[in-house]
Amino acid sequence: MxxxxxxxxxxxxxxxxxxxxxxxxxxxxxxxxxxxxxxxxxxxxxxxxxxxxxxxxxxxxxxxxxxxxxxxxxxxxxxxxxxxxxxxxxxxxxxxxxxxxxxxxxxxxxxxxxxxxxxxxxxxxxxxxxxxxxxxxxxxxxxxxxxxxxxxxxxxxxxxxxxxxxxxxxxxxxxxxxxxxxxxxxxxxxxxDPRKRLQSYIDHRNTREAQILDALKEGSPRTSWEIMLSIYPEIDSRLRRAADGNVRTHLAQLEAEGRVLVSPGRPRRTNARSRIREEARQRERERVIKRARRLEVAARRAEVRAQENPPTEQWIEAPRYELS
Ligand SMILES: [Zn+2]
Structure with missing residues (x-):
């Protein structure tokens, strides 16, 4: 083109x-x-x-x-x-x-x-x-x-x-x-419409940043998730994590610029035994899913094969036709 x-x-x-x-x-x-x-x-x-x-x-x-x-x-x-x-x-x-x-x-x-x-x-x-x-x-x-x-x-x-x-x-x-x-x-x-598109992205980011700063004005420190929920109250729940990621990207910039303060969180630590157990469960689930997929493919193939051949499951000897 x-x-x-x-x-x-x-x-x-x-x-x-x-x-x-x-x-x-x-x-x-x-x-x-x-x-x-x-x-x-x-x-x-x-x-x-x-x-x-x-x-x-x-x-x-x-x-x-x-x-x-x-x-x-x-x-x-x-x-x-x-x-x-x-x-x-x-x-x-x-x-x-x-x-x-x-x-x-x-x-x-x-x-x-x-x-x-x-x-x-x-x-x-x-x-x-x-x-x-x-x-x-x-x-x-x-x-x-x-x-x-x-x-x-x-x-x-x-x-x-x-x-x-x-x-x-x-x-x-x-x-x-x-x-x-x-x-x-x-x-x-x-x-x-390159300028319009670029400007709309710039504006969009500025708006988002202003919303985050606004959300932080309301009193006590908040997590990125809480900020996300206050900015996007109507969001499709399946998009919440993506939106939270978006908010965190902005917060990282604001933190780097010294415009917000962050208190470190407390990460969850899982102990070795429960991690091993969870991994074994995950492997088992994957095994079952794989087997189910194989069975599904086999079933579909069998269906196609059946269409290609005479219905021997119905007849030992199929009726025969000749001119009367
Ligand atoms: Zn790339």
Whole structure:
């Protein structure tokens, strides 16, 4: 799919039909093609990439860049090097995190603000955007207003956040980029109202933080769970733990900034004997579930086999017909 004059998107559908997401690979430039992310180390990504290149590009990959170290973005770096002899471009602080997934030679480290010049005057800028992971970076093609965000901003879902303070600062940097027209995320559809989307995430986080501070104004110290319940009184109970995690991410930032005080909790310690007993119970449950699954499959197969053969369970000798 053509995104802008120099950019094409290869959106590889997700395995599960329940998740209408894709893992995306982008191609930038014409003669000297640069890829941004290259999927998981699975055949379907490799075939998509090779098929797309063979069918529409008639070019090979010169540089394979990644937005961060996670395996669904960086799984094919070695392979890309082997097949295309491509140069591998990674975030400067991602090297240790990418251990085992990099080729021995041809790896270039990218720093914030660095410019990658491709053939045909296509300048691609590196924008550091830590938060989802420490080594997250975006790539910005300012001339065409195209921003590649990896997992820093996704097409249709919210991302997971490791460091909230860093993440919020990153969103602010991105919303300030000049000439921004479209976001090419690591998963899901393109974002055609990039500023609005980035601003809504910034606003959302600000609101959440204000709500937490408000909840803490009401007297005695509270646990993250109590805060969560006061902020999201109507929440679907199955989402409570996720919401609590969200609140704790904010509390960690507030604590780091010295805006809240924390009294250490008291973790529950389980003694060795009860742990061993619980593990044995868990193994037994798993054994029963496995056996049930096997029986279920066998039953289904037997049903299919029955359809393929005459009903011998009803007849020793089936009736025979002839013309009268
Ligand atoms: Zn990721």
């Amino acid at each position: 053509q995104v802008s004059p120099s950019v094409r998107a290869v959106q590889v559908p997700d395995e599960s039909p329940m998740r209408p997401q894709s893992t995306n690979i982008y191609l930038v430039g014409r003669n000297q093609v640069l890829t941004i992310d290259s999927g998981e180390a699975l055949d379907r990504y490799r075939w998509m990439l090779r098929g797309y290149l063979a069918a529409t590009e008639k070019a090979e990959i010169a540089i394979a860049a990644v937005t961060h170290h996670h395996a669904d973005h960086s799984g094919n770096l070695k392979w890309t090097r082997e097949i295309f002899d491509a140069e591998i471009a990674i975030p400067a602080n991602g090297r240790a995190l990418l251990k085992g997934r990099l080729p021995a030679k041809g790896v270039r480290k990218l720093n914030d603000g660095q410019l990658i010049e491709l053939d045909g005057n296509v300048p691609l800028r590196v924008v550091a955007s830590p938060g989802h992971s420490v080594d997250s970076i975006c790539y910005y093609l300012e001339d065409e207003g195209v921003l590649f965000t990896g997992d820093t901003l996704l097409g249709s879902t919210t991302t997971t956040i490791g460091d909230l303070a860093a993440y919020r600062a990153s969103l602010q940097r991105l919303v300030d980029l000049p000439n921004l027209k479209v976001i090419c995320p690591g998963h899901g559809p393109l974002v055609h």
